[in-house]
Amino acid sequence: MRFQSVLRTGLSITDGNVSPAGGFLSAREGGGAVRCITCVHQGYELYGSDRSFCETVRTIREAYPQAWIDVVLPKAGPIVASLEGAASRIVIEPIWVLRRRNLLRLATLGMAALPFAVARALRRIRASDLVYVNTTVVADYLLAARLLPGRTVVHVHEIPEGATLTVLxxxxxxxxxxxxxxxxxxxxxxxxxxxxxxxxxxNGIAGPAVPNPARYDGSRPLRLLMLGRISRIKGQEVLVEAIRQLPDAVRSRVELKIVGSAFEDDAREAALAAQVAEAGLSRQVTCSPFVADPDSLYRWADVVAVPSQLPESLGRVAIEALAYGIPPLVSGIGGLTEIVEDRATGWVVPPGSAEALSRTLAEIVTRPDLWRDYPAAARARYERIFDEKLAAEGIAAMLRLTLQREPARVRDARAPADAASKSAG
Structure with a gap:
């Protein structure tokens, strides 16, 4: 199906017998095949949630190859190229997204735009047989979904806290x-x-066909990678402090790459760079901006760090590390403990504790014999639980259930039972 990139709203494009923006008789009304699906995403970059969205759109395309698939984004960005071949059209238009940094503006000036946003979302839902909404913060589509029940699936990728959790x-x-x-x-x-x-x-991912070989033996510096958005939640500052606390003889045997950018926050990036310099770690620690394809970084790394300070709903970077046969070092919080088996496929440490993180890093650097089997175990866990085919089966099952318009009870995924029983950390 032809791919169309649309950088403004209101443009109607047709491809054969499919009319993407409305005007067709939906499957719900006419009893025919699924003809139009809308997928809505709150981001436009290629971080973990963005890549997960792209994979879900590809799953939807494979399940409904003849359907017209509109992808709605708030802004053009790196994600657009990754959607080619799966989306029929990219639509760039305003989305009413509940971001923490914008809540005050949304609660005041933004409220005036909310009725128009809900009306726009309602038109898209009415024109679609199925609507897939990626994350709970896409408020306009979730508000509109109540008015046309039985068409919308929301994919929850976050664990908010406090008032934010109550609202979502x-x-x-x-x-x-x-x-x-x-x-x-x-x-x-x-x-x-x-x-x-x-x-x-x-979340399942398409891992590399061949994982990294187990290669760290202590004869060279440990290659430590931290990949992701720079923010207080992700814990870059805690990781830098943990390395600062290492004994001199151990610290000199660590190379850390921090790769990522802050979301519209240059000051946070500057503060992290200043922390590295003030700690005297400029030779051990490098900070680099976001990259769309992290393959070369994973190929470089011996260990991947995910020192999150608040609950991660799951942790895509940790899953990608498993796929490459890299043991992850993660905080024991949220869904990260469902990914990593402590002292078997990686390490789990208390969140927010630079001291505990530093002690574990010292052991990783000085006792590679203790974890020589972790890389193979990490790859095996990925193949057993987090392969993209398993995720595609679970998502496709929910889409079919939604199209049937039949209620069902809460149910779990097809992931093996040991995903919960063996991964508590």
Whole structure:
């Protein structure tokens, strides 16, 4: 199917017998095949949630090869190229997204735009047989979903806290959308009613055909990678402090690459660079901007660090590390404990503790014999639980259920039972 990139709204493009922006008789009304699917995403970069969205759109394309698939984004960015071949059209238009840094503006000036945003979302839902909404913060589509029930699936990829959790939980309940949770931790945090139609589907990825060989033996510096958005939540500052606390003889045997950018926050990037310089770590630690393809970084790394300070709903970077046969070093919080088996496929440390992180790093550097089997075990865990085919099966099952318009009880994913029983950290 021809791919169209649209950088403004209101443009109608047709391809054969498919009319993407409305004007067709939907499968729901006419009883025919699925003809139009809308996929909505709140981002435009290529971080973990963005890459997960692209993979889900590809899953939808494989399940419904003849459908017209509109992808709605708030802004053009690196994600657009990754959607080619799966999306029929990219639509760039305003989306009412609940971001922490913009909540005050949304609660004041933004409220004036909300009715128009909901009306726009409602038109798209009405013109679609199925609507896939990636994450709970896409408020306009979730508000509109209640008015046309039985068409919307929301994919939950976050574990908010406090008032934010209350707001987002209420938004999902209001929407009456079917729900995909990306981990049991996410499902537990949102605590939906028992009559909700929901399932847990772990994020799956397309891993490399050949993982990295197990190669660290202590004869050279340990190559430590931290990949992701620079933010307080991700814990770059804690990791830098942990390296500063290492004994001099150990610190000199660590090379850390921090790769990522802050979201519209140059000051945070500058503060991280200043911390590295003030700690005297400029020779051991390098900070680089976001890259769209991290393959070469994973090929370089011996260990991948995910020292998150607040609950991760799952942790795509940790899953990607497993796929490359790299043991992850993660915080024992949220869905990360469903990915890593402590002292078997990686290491789990208390969140926010630079001291505990530093002690574990010292052991990793000085005792490679203790973890020589971790790389092979990491790859095996990826293949057993986090392969993209398993995720595609779970997502496709929820889409079929939604199209049937039949309610169902909360259910878990097809991931093996040991995903929960063996991964507590």
């Amino acid at each position: 939980r209420s938004l999902i309940r209001w929407s009456r959308a079917n729900i995909i949770f990306n981990s049991r931790a996410t499902q537990a945090a949102f605590a939906m009613p028992k009559d909700a139609t929901a399932r847990v589907v772990y």
